[in-house]
Amino acid sequence: MGTGNHEQKFDQPGAMGRPKGPRHRQQELPLRILVPTQFVGAIIGKEGLTIKNITEQTQSKVNIHRKENAGATEKSITIHSSEEGCSQACRMILEIMEKEANDTKTVEEVPLKILADNSLVGRLIGKEGRNLKKIEQDTETKITISSIQDLTIYNQERTITVRGGVEECCNAEVEIMKKLREAHEHDVASLNQSNMMPGLNMSPLGIFSSGLSGLPSASGLRGSDYSPLLGPPSVLGSMYGVPSSGAFSHQQTTAEQELVYLFVPTPAVGALIGKKGQHIRELAHYAGASIKIAEPDNPDDPERMVIITGPPGAQFKAQGRIYGKLKEENFFTANEDVKLEAHIKVPLTAAGRVIGKGGKMVNELKNLSSAEVIVPRDQTADENDEVSVKIIGHFYASQTAQRKIREIVQQVKQQERKQQQTVPTPAQPSE
Numbered sequence: 001m002g003t004g005n006h007e008q009k010f011d012q013p014g015a016m017g018r019p020k021g022p023r024h025r026q027q028e029l030p031l032r033i034l035v036p037t038q039f040v041g042a043i044i045g046k047e048g049l050t051i052k053n054i055t056e057q058t059q060s061k062v063n064i065h066r067k068e069n070a071g072a073t074e075k076s077i078t079i080h081s082s083e084e085g086c087s088q089a090c091r092m093i094l095e096i097m098e099k100e101a102n103d104t105k106t107v108e109e110v111p112l113k114i115l116a117d118n119s120l121v122g123r124l125i126g127k128e129g130r131n132l133k134k135i136e137q138d139t140e141t142k143i144t145i146s147s148i149q150d151l152t153i154y155n156q157e158r159t160i161t162v163r164g165g166v167e168e169c170c171n172a173e174v175e176i177m178k179k180l181r182e183a184h185e186h187d188v189a190s191l192n193q194s195n196m197m198p199g200l201n202m203s204p205l206g207i208f209s210s211g212l213s214g215l216p217s218a219s220g221l222r223g224s225d226y227s228p229l230l231g232p233p234s235v236l237g238s239m240y241g242v243p244s245s246g247a248f249s250h251q252q253t254t255a256e257q258e259l260v261y262l263f264v265p266t267p268a269v270g271a272l273i274g275k276k277g278q279h280i281r282e283l284a285h286y287a288g289a290s291i292k293i294a295e296p297d298n299p300d301d302p303e304r305m306v307i308i309t310g311p312p313g314a315q316f317k318a319q320g321r322i323y324g325k326l327k328e329e330n331f332f333t334a335n336e337d338v339k340l341e342a343h344i345k346v347p348l349t350a351a352g353r354v355i356g357k358g359g360k361m362v363n364e365l366k367n368l369s370s371a372e373v374i375v376p377r378d379q380t381a382d383e384n385d386e387v388s389v390k391i392i393g394h395f396y397a398s399q400t401a402q403r404k405i406r407e408i409v410q411q412v413k414q415q416e417r418k419q420q421q422t423v424p425t426p427a428q429p430s431e
Contacts, residue, residue, distance in 0.1 A: 029184040031079040031086040034113035042100045058089040112162040112169040123183040139172040261343040263303040287318035323395040337394040345386040350412040369400035
């Protein structure tokens with residue numbers, strides 16, 4: 001039954017990938033729950049018969065992350081199925097645990113604990129907690145959610161604890177997952193904009209909501225096989241100290257380094273740095289980039305400049321996580337897109353191409369990316385003969401514009417190199 005070092009997988013042959021039901025979608029959000037470690041054996045059953053029965057009856061695939069976090073008092077279970085299949089499997093697991101608790105008399109209650117990515121939780125709670133209060137009232141349960149302070153850059157899941165009888169908890173699970181799926185589907189729709197960014201594969205970068213990236217688990221995580229902020233293990237190397245300026249460096253040096261200046265609301269700086277620099281340290285470590293928050297020119301400046309240095313993949317991950325952090329910390333409302341201003345440098349010789357004849361290219365960039373692209377005409381080139389391009393928009397729009405502008409710059413550089421190679425050597429005068 002074991003399928004690896006970290007989890008055991010049980011599924012009904014032919015069931016997964018094609019859960020029954022008219023509401024199945026290609027990127028269905030799985031149900032993830034936490035169960036006491038002492039009940040895992042009962043859930044699996046002798047020779048796996050109990051879990052096999054669950055998967056057969058519910059047409060589901062169940063991953064029990066049994067060997068994750070040795071010694072932990074709780075283990076995570078991921079259930080892949082239709083909405084109805086997930087709920088049915090959850091009910092059967094709760095009933096098994098309830099019976100085991102009654103038979104062994106080891107615990108007084110067995111609450112339902114649902115794991116959900118933090119990016120979805122705000123929409124579950126709703127404005128002033130209205131959504132959660134309604135679910136509590138309708139299902140006669142008590143629901144609590146773990147603190148956002150417990151999150152790390154590697155584990156972005158929060159625990160939703162539901163207390164009540166089995167029937168009440170199951171009813172609450174249906175309503176909770178309904179809200180989470182709605183939020184997830186909204187994020188999937190937004191992710192479709194990634195098709196506008198040729199040459200940049202977003203999936204392995206893993207900065208989206210739960211279930212979008214399908215990443216494998218890594219040691220030290222709480223059994224999450226799709227952690228939204230888990231980067232490839234190759235980028236998780238040694239750390240360096242955090243200077244008082246709020247800088248952190250963990251650069252990859254094998255790819256071409258890019259420099260981006262991202263402007264964030266001044267009140268958000270503390271959240272980005274984190275307690276004793278913990279968040280910015282983890283962010284740089286995760287993204288594989290150098291991240292520095294510049295000192296303000298004026299204490300009253302409404303925005304602060306974040307200087308990000310790293311290859312394209314690191315830029316994507318670092319900027320995406322900053323956008324996400326601002327949303328999570330409520331610096332923007334639930335229905336408001338996070339729109340930030342980014343500056344990138346381009347050679348003075350390429351600025352005209354970015355603008356285009358009569359501003360044609362700038363307009364095309366706006367139409368392609370939905371971002372506002374500005375090349376100030378009155379600016380003076382810096383010591384590297386470069387000028388700034390301003391990009392204002394939500395994350396996907398900004399990334400699209402950045403990649404397209406970088407592409408234009410590369411084309412200009414290639415043309416310049418070709419011209420240098422084809423310049424004829426002056427003929428030597430004949431004797």
